[in-house]
Amino acid sequence: MSDETARLGLPFIQPGQAQKELYHNEALALLDAAVHAAVESRGDDVPPATPSAGQSWIIGAAPTGDWSGRAHNLATWTASGWRFMAPVEGMRIWLRDIGVFSFWTGSAWRDGELIGEALVIQGKTVVGLQQSAISDVTGGSVLDGEARTAIAAILSALRAHGLIAT
Incomplete structure (x- = not known):
């Protein structure tokens, strides 16, 4: 059995594991950020100086500081610090600053596009x-x-x- 879910990377509770509540709470924090996600903006490389709990950003291509190594990830500030989630193909997130959805193609974020047949x-x-x-x-x-x-x-x-x- 894997340590995390295949799609969103949420931590599983393992049989006989100590402090199960830590893993459960971590999974809930990540779900809180990912389900019906809305971010302040997309493409920032520098973490904000004073984020509020629950605020999220889509990290840019060349992140620094606490965001280093997390290019294009969803970053959410919690009472315990930053939580990160790598995007999965088809993930859609509301961009508060410009008022459109952005979706992850598997290799890039695309803003404001609606794709369909009719x-x-x-x-x-x-x-x-x-x-x-x-x-x-x-x-x-x-x-x-x-x-x-x-x-x-x-x-x-x-x-x-x-x-x-x-």
């Missing part, structure tokens, strides 16, 4: 996979110039938003 609202697909390009309007007479300009502006806006291909 946007469905009340059971109706509103935005699906991008379709093939729509050609610009051609031909016609001089009388349709304003319509042609309006259609071109609509197509340009849809392309700019990625809703139709270029």
Whole structure:
């Protein structure tokens, strides 16, 4: 039997282990930080001078001080000091400073991106996979110039938003 869980690295209580409450409490502290996680910011390399209990950060790529060797980890301040958790693929954390979710791809944090196959609202697909390009309007007479300009502006806006291909 391993000493910790396979995914989040939470400590197991071993048979015959002394002071089981220490391991149980450590697991609870890590779960408290990881479940419905929200952090103050992402990418800081220097620990804050006066953190409050329960505050968390996603550590940057070149950490120093108490955070050394913990690049990209979730760091949470507790009454007993820093607790660290390595991210697992798919972990999502709310970034309080910019108001978006960040998710761990397995090698990097990605901020503010929603990845999916479609946007469905009340059971109706509103935005699906991008379709093939729509050609610009051609031909016609001089009388349709304003319509042609309006259609071109609509197509340009849809392309700019990625809703139709270029």
